[in-house]
Amino acid sequence: MFADRAKIVVISGKGGDGHVSFRREKFVTNGGPDGGDGGKGGSVIFEVDKGLNTLTEYRHVHKYKAENGEDGGKKNCHGKDGADIILKVPEGTVIKEASSGKVIADMSGECQRYVLLKGGRGGQGNQHYATSTMQAPKYAQPGQPARELELQLELKVIADVGLVGFPNVGKSTFLSRVTNARPKIANYHFTTLQPNLGVVDLDGDGFVIADIPGLIEGAAEGLGLGHEFLRHIERTRMMIHVVDVAGTEGRDPVDDIYKIDHELEKYQADMLTRPQVIAANKTDCIFTEEGAEDPVERLKKEFEPKGVKVFPISAVTGEGLKELLYYVQGQLKELGEKPMVFEQEFDPEHVVIQEDGYTVIYDASEQEYVVEGPKIEKMLGYTNLETEKGFAFFQNFLKETGILTELESLGIKDGDTVRLYGLSFDYYKS
DSSP: OOOOEEEEEEEOOOOOOOOOOBOOBTTBSSOOBOOOOOOOOOOEEEEEOTTOOOOGGGGTOOEEEOOOOOOOOSTTOOOOOOOOEEEEEOTTEEEEETTTOOEEEEESTTOSEEEEEOOOOOOOOGGGGOOSSOSSOOOOOOOOOOOEEEEEEEEOOOOSEEEEOSTTSSHHHHHHHHSSOOOOOOSSTTOOOSOEEEEEEETTEEEEEEEOOOOOTTGGGTOTTHHHHGGGGTTOSEEEEEEETTOTTSOOHHHHHHHHHHHHHHHOGGGGGSOEEEEEEOGGGOOOOTTOOOHHHHHHHHHGGGTOEEEEOOTTTOTTHHHHHHHHHHHHHHHOSOOOOOOOOOOGGGOOOOOOOOEEEEETTTTEEEEESHHHHHHHHHOOTTSHHHHHHHHHHHHHTTHHHHHHHTTOOTTOEEEETTEEEEOOOO
């Protein structure tokens, strides 16, 4: 099955924690701090792979995690950085934030490599916190936590021209006749179950055509297969509307065009602002009764006054194909080469790391009050307690979060010890 959508979860690597240790040497009774820094966590990176054309791999594996940074060690040993995780995707893949549907990155054009989530910064070891007044710091900085994001991947094929029309009007035959594509062709509905791409070569100059399958009335609401494939027309600069002008299946060609236009407009309002041309196919099957109106002339009278040119063609015999293709090439040159790229609507750098929650308990065995939790760890990760400003921020944090109130409710007294991860201090009520 052609896989053009997938929902996955990506997680960056956590930064390694800084280490608390002290130099131990012969004849040195009170060595200084020598705790090493933690390593940087691995990042989540997307890269375009020209050899891929589906998102099949991501339909089977749904969670991808970069490696955590290694904790720092004794003797100033720096923790090893975590390995990045590189996710390969086909060109044209649009990465969206799953819950909002907002675009994070469009993996096309100049964007061939994108760092989606940076790994957490490694924490500093206790050697960084030694001062003239605190020569034996028992605190090291925790590494920055990992970040997690749920993504929706959508493949939107990159083509200059989109072929649209009802099933069995001859789109696949047309594509195989004018390009190097070899789509499956048979005389029944929904032969095409995936977008087919082909390159038209006109005297060394050319353009890419995509056969967009499955359009029927109600496609924009998800009927038939249309809803699955309409996204592939979003990048196209113009459309060739293929219609069975001979009405071999009993449908009215004028009505067909209006119905498909209606589906395109419902799917995306600006679809009909793009240039269109009508390929009146199956002229070899027209058998007009004497006195009856020529169906090709009927199409021209209906649509050419609206600026939509009609070309009578036969995808089987090749009649009219050259004229149509040269016209399309001329239109594309007038439109210019600027590819359609989806702009970023969601910046993963602004993802808020979950920091709610903390616990305050009394450890009777150590005779210490212990405060822990994601919120505390996050605060310690960005606060430099060796500065006066940093320590004042730390005191205010304890007060505003209600931690001091909870400590008092547990019966803390002046001079009692409070421990927050690697940091210990004596409590004195201000």
